[in-house]
Amino acid sequence: RWHSEQKLLKRSKRSLHFNDPKYPQQWHLNNRKSPGKDINVTGVWERNVTGRGVTVVVVDDGVEHTIKDIQPNYSPEGSYDLNSNDPDPMPHPDEENGNHHGTRCAGEIAAVPNNSFCTVGVAYGSRIAGIRVLDGPLTDSMEAIAFNKHYQINDIYSCSWGPDDDGKTVDGPHQLGKAALQHGVIAGRRGFGSIFVVASGNGGQHSDNCNYDGYANSIYTVTIGAVDETGSMPFYAEECASMLAVTFSGGDKMMRSIVSTTPGTCPVPFAGGAAGGPAVTKLSCLSFQYEDRRAKWDTNQAGFRHSHQHGFGLLNAWRLVNAAKIWESVPYLASYVSPALKEGRSIPLLPRELEVSWNGKSRRPSWRHVLTHTHTHTHTHTRGRGRGGLGCQSCSGRYQRGSRAQARALQAPWAQLLALRLGHWPPPRPAGDAVPGARPCTPAAAPVEVLGVGSTWSRFPRTGALGAGWQPLAESLLSPPQAEQVL
Secondary structure, eight states, X not given: OOOOOOOOOOOOOOOOOOOOTTGGGOTTTSOSSSTTOSOOOHHHHHTXXXXXXXXEEEEESOOOTTSTTTGGGBOGGGOEETTTTBSOXXXXXXXXXXXXXXXXXXXXXXXXXXXXXXXXXXXXXXXXEEEEOSSSOOOHHHHHHHHHTXXXXXXXXEEOOOSOOSSSOOBOOOHHHXXXXXXXXXHTGGGTOOEEEEEOOSOGGGTOOGGGBTTTTOTTEEEEEEEOTTSOOOTTOOOOTTOOEEEEOOOSTTSOOEEEOOSSSSOEEEOSHHHHHHHTTTOOSOOOSOOOTTSOOEEOTTSOEEBXXXXXXXXXXXXXXXXXXXXXXXXXXXXXXXXXXXXXXEOOSSSOEEEEOOOOTTTSOSSOOEEEEEEEEEEEEOSSTTOEEEEEEOTTSOEEEEEEOOTTTOOSSEEEEEOOOGGGOOOSOOTTOOOTTOOOOOGGGOOEEEEESSOEEEEEEEEEEEEETSOOOHHHHTOGGGGGGOO
């Protein structure tokens, strides 16, 4: 038996500490005011998952890579300036446009920690590159080059831009841009496929809808929307059927905005869909943290809840990283494209809707497969703007209505690509298996409903059912002239 005087011992918890002066204002990373309302990333950092070994390229108006928060993580080998045709993506500020958008995105992704300057990036261990392409005239070929530039060096392409968010513009990638997105997904990242993250848009106040955005409803992109600190849809946010998930951004004037790096004075509030896109360049899967109860949520046959406002929910870094550890790769993408169908039918006044079905059972391959996406190109003539719409019903019985033509927006004849229907994602069920409560149909036989008043269904050109197990397209996927055949 022995005795000794007891002294107080000083011990510290093994947690992260940052000396970056604006880190306490980065509530989306660690929300001390409202615990739980953040992306839950600090636990991931504590396990040394910081994005090391991954290169993210910001396709934008340039990246000021000489500032203290970006320079140590800058990747010159993944960068390029398409506006000036040189390797340096340094922005060219002027009196009208500071051209800091790309730099802010880069800082949100990979700002260096513990340098006593500004902020901390979501993936502060990753490398950051820049492609300057939005500071001058933009063509289809320039856009295509940007999507595939250094695609064996760059892993993730952050594209927080798109067509005008004015509620009347229907646009997206053109022929070369589409082919470049497809080629990047097939051949980029050393054969694992480039990851393209796009923002859903900031046209909510104009009743814009990201179904009109061909970048957002492409099957080759990850579409991310924005929520404010309360988890609600901000006034500027857009909604659409192709929304994959959401993450935090700013709200109205009473809400806190995202803080990011920029040249000069720090910090700079950063809001809008553009602030949400960079935050998920390292968070590439889905999970729920909590739901906006005011949004409309539907449950699909796989048991996943989806809404046009929030996709499959708010991204949670902790759950995503753990899911990635046990993730099983899916088979290669394969496709079937139907022949062109011309209906020439009018929508009746009552019941003011027309359902058109096409059954591809006789054309589908004999082996079993899993349907993942369906795309439909339609051309309709309407007598009044804003009076027509499109809807799609899956074989599981779930119905989704697409966006309507804006009353002040689209000129007749109205041509629209029926948006990618992520809410229809079924469980991995082979075609022909019975689904409780659903009417029997093959994946290629899902009806497309055309809604409206006094409209004419003039053309039904293509229906493409995409999934694993259909005929391989290894040759055509790499050939730009044939890329249009895969919808």
